[in-house]
Every structure is written in structure tokens, then in C-alpha cells.
Amino acid sequence: MGDGLVLNFTDRTFHEFFWDDLQINIDDPKFRYASGSKANRMRGFWQVADDSTVGKAIERLIAYIDTQVLLGNLQTEKFSNDLVRRAREVATRLTGKATSVPRASTGNPAQTPSSETRIPANGAGLSQQTLASLRGKFAALSPLLPHPRGYAFEGFLNDLFAATGLAPRRPFRLAGEQIDGSFQIGQDVYLVEAKWENQRTGQNDLLSFSGKVEGKAQWSRGLFISYCGFQEDGLEAFARGRSTRIICMDGFDLNCILSGNLKLEEVINAKMRRAGETNSAFVSVRDLFPSMVF
DSSP: OBTTBOTTOOHHHHHHHHHHHHOOOTTSGGGOOTTOOHHHHHHHHHHHSOHHHHHHHHHHHHHHHHHHHHTTSSOGGGSOHHHHHHHHHHHHHHHTOOOOOOOOOOSOGGGSOOTTTSOOTTTTSSOHHHHHHHHHHHHTTTTSOHHHHHHHHHHHHHHHHHHTTOOOBOOEEETTEEEOOEEEETTEEEEEEEEOOSSOBOHHHHHHHHHHHHTSOTTEEEEEEETTOBOHHHHHHHHTTSOOOEEEEEHHHHHHHHTTSSOHHHHHHHHHHHHHHHOOSOOOHHHHSTTSOO
């Protein structure tokens, strides 16, 4: 924060970030502090809001920074690994979550990271030229208006699945329901739901997509990609009392794949394994690959 600014937010996007991600009106007079600039409203929010809410806001800001850095909209050198680590520690303390620190390998099998948490050896398995082309197509989506951006996002994902050899099929319609595409890993067929809206996806959309998948063959699975992520209470409500055949991916997950740090197929398999173990439809790549530095 400097000169009253916060990251690369405008007044509008600053308001939208807090409202869409946290259902908080950051322009509420109770958060007004000193000059009322974005930076001072942030300071006012820190002073007034409860610890858990401030911790969640810090977590969402870190995710926003990660994504903006990967897109080239924020300068990497301003966000050192140590700074981000300390911010995560603050968020963990404020939200009351248990801290899980991966142990370094010492040659003891009990301390060696599993294959699920290893650092992939060859990025996304794609050439740098292909990755650069995909990143360019992805970056071009951001300025589009919501409706055309949604269609363009579906087309981009089809290109990504094709580049990684997952035999995609473009969007199709069955008996009045729209499917945003499909792809295949081994013998498993995945239906795709894609959203790039200005707010996080809630329980109703998760239930709707889950119903589409459950209405297909037993071996069908689902991948729900929501660029802005998912509401925490929506994920909790969705998991309550039902098993899941869908997994979820957000914009940060996707950007980590496009940066060449992770393989798409490896991310999907790790998410499926964690869903099988915990019934959690969405687990961030940060938690799936804790030995990596993002």
C-alpha cells in the first residue's frame, strides 16, 4: 500500500473484491479512517472487523496477488516469498486454522514428500512456445465483457485440454441441459463447467453441475472451473451429507498450470485423490503441493 493505493485496485474493483469475495461493503462508514483512501479504508477494516474476517480477507488478498503476478499485472519483486509467508502466518493465526508446514526430505522415507506433493519435473509437459501462446490467449480474455468472456473461456479451456492431450469435446447440449465440454484421462470421462464471473461460485451452481454429472454414466466425473473461485460456505454446504463426483479449480490453480509450474493432468489427479480421501470438491494447489513455492 502506498499513496492511498492498495495493490492495483481501482475504487470500483476494490469495492467489488470485498463484496464478491467476503460479502463486505468496504465503503461502509464504519471502515472510514483518516482520509478515507483505499489504504485507509483497509486500515479501518483491520481495526473494526473481527479476527476471523480479517484473516479470510488476507487469504483472499494473497490469492489475488498470486494470480495478478502470474498474469503480469503486478511486479513480482514487490512480493518476496518471506513477505507472503509471514502474511499467510498472520491469516492462519487470525482464522484459528492449524498450520501445516511440510518437512524437508532427510532421506528418511517417513519424511519424504509423497508423489502427490512432489515438484513436477517438466512443468505442464508443454513447450515454452505452447505455454506462451496459451498465456496470451488467456490474458486476452480479461478485458472482455462477462457474457462474451464466458464463451471465450470455454473455447480457451478446449484449447488447453487439446494441447495437453486430453481429447476434449466442445460445449454440447443434451435434453435441455448445457455441458461446457468434456475430456478424458485414461478411462475416466470428465464433464466440464466453466465460469468467469465477477463473484465466487456458490452452492447452487455446485449442486446444479453435480446433478448433471450424477445423471450420466457411473464412470463420469466433473471438473468445475470458476476463475474467481468458490464461496467457502457454499463448499461446506455442498459437501454436507453427500458424496462428490466433481472437483473444482480456480483461477490461481489455472495460472499455476499456465506458468509451467504444474501439469494439468497431475493437478486433476491430485484433486481427485484428495476428494476421494476427504470428500472436498475444492482443494487449492497450495495445499496439494505444499513443497512447491508459488
